[in-house]
Amino acid sequence: MMNRLTILLLLLVPWTMYAQSVDIKNAYRIEGSNIVLNLDPSWSREQQEKLLDQCGMKGLSLDTLWKFGTLGQLAKDGWKLSGTNKNGFKIYKGLTELSGNVKWNKEVVVFSDEWEQLQQQTSATFGFNSLKKPSVKILPNGTTRFMLYGKLDSDDVYLSGTFNNWSTLKTPMVKTDSGWVANVKLRPGKHCYKFIVNGRWITDPQNTQREDDFHDGYNSVFFMPNYEFTLKGYEQAREVIVTGSFNGWNEHLTRMQKINGVWRLAVYLKDGTYGYKFIVDRKWINDPANPVVRDDGRGYKNSYLQLGEPILFTLNGFTQSRQVILAGNFNGWNQSELRMVRTTNGWELPHVLAAGNYQYKFIVDGEWITDPKNPHIGQLDGHKNSVAVVKSNHTFMLKAFPNAKEVHLAGNFNDWSGYTMKKVDGVWAMDIYLPPGKCLYKFIVDGKWIIDPGNELWEQNEFGNGNSVLWVGPQ
Secondary structure, X not given: OOOOOOOOOOOOOOOOOOOOOOOHHHHXXXXXXXXXXXXXXXXXXXXXXXXXXXXXXXXOOHHHHHHHOOOOHHHHOOOEEEEEOOOEEEEEEEHHHOOOOOOOOOOOOXXXXXXXXXXXXXXXXXXXXXXOOOOEEEOOOOOEEEEEXXXXXXXXXXXXXXHHOOXXXXXEOEEOOOEEEEEEOOOOEEEEEEEEEOOEEEOXXXXXXXXXXXXXXXXXXXXXXXXXXXXXXXXXXXXXXXXXXXXXXXXXXXXXXXXOOEEEEEEEEOOEEEEEEEEEOOEEEOOOOOOOEXXXXXXXXXXXXXXXXXXXXXXXXXXXXXXEEEEXXXXXOOOOXXXXXXXXXXXXXXXXXXXXXXXXXXXXXXXXXXXXXXXXXXXXXXXXXXEEEXXXXXXXXXXXXXXXXXXXXXXXXXXXXXXXXXXXXXXXXXXXXXXXXXXXXXXXXXXXXXXXXXXXXXXXXXXXXXXXXXXXXXX
């Protein structure tokens, strides 16, 4: 099972509070199946007290710990102790024993080796539900009811999942005449969960959607929908499938249900733009209720939907041009799909993209050009492209080189390809979207790669010259 606690990751402030005197990176960690806090006898009393306060262990007496080697009340809460007063103590507890109500600080706790697994549990572009019986249902008031059928001889049952930080105690279920129920408020998206029956973790027997829990078991998966595909007028059809760019145009995966003569499928879709079609008894058709139909560049026309706030791509001038196309890595550089609309001053097209960093160009009467008003340039396959950043959450700044001719930003968020930064009042800057987790980056100043002089956190790389490191928290 994944962590049973709230995990907050460091955004920017990389361990700077105690970096010079306390090794925070080794003070907090996950070791195997335990969450561990290490205390070093060389640290000052003040430093130790601050660490305990950050972890919600303020009630632990340092005198009792170092003189008698006991944890006091923490031991009653299930925490264990190992080590000596000469070499330091390790305070630890099993991940499966954590209630989720442990205070792991509003500022610094980093469990980098678990982060990829946590992200997989909550990140999704598309999903739908497959329940043998309605063990999860959305109530009229907007809350979601989870139900475990049977198990009426159990003493207690708890609901645990990503929505309550895998708490083992926060969400008790109530016994009914047919099983156990609990109501929770869910945001649209992917949610993993399990039931805890008399201390034993089990998946939802009625839910066929599940995935690896990284601990030799599975989690049940529920998608809180934010969109419903509907198709009317085909009451006699035997089978209807919806497919599109959101599921790789799979012809078999997403079967719709006929409810009162209307074919329906509630789904979760991440913000973005999607092409789609219905397959009615093996015949592909566009959505008759959707007037937005576009050429996919391969000789086919698809229905299109957009979820989220659009960004407006504009190209000033070129008023005498016959046609302008927007193309980018967000649509496979399709040369005919996104036709821009002529305006008084040029061309424009609103387009919805999920949060991220993208590269794009305009195709003006067959000629590919970068965006003249955009100073940020990237490269893909040897080609220079304009860079569009959607929902930026961090600004990179470099102040130490006001006289540099050109500065690029490169990192694991752009495959180290380098984005051209903009200089404003002697400071090089660029807004970027960073996904949650560990960000590695460097600046390229007039062709020379350097780590960030304004960031003390860095790690060695295979070239022996290091990368700067940022931790980005959950969003």
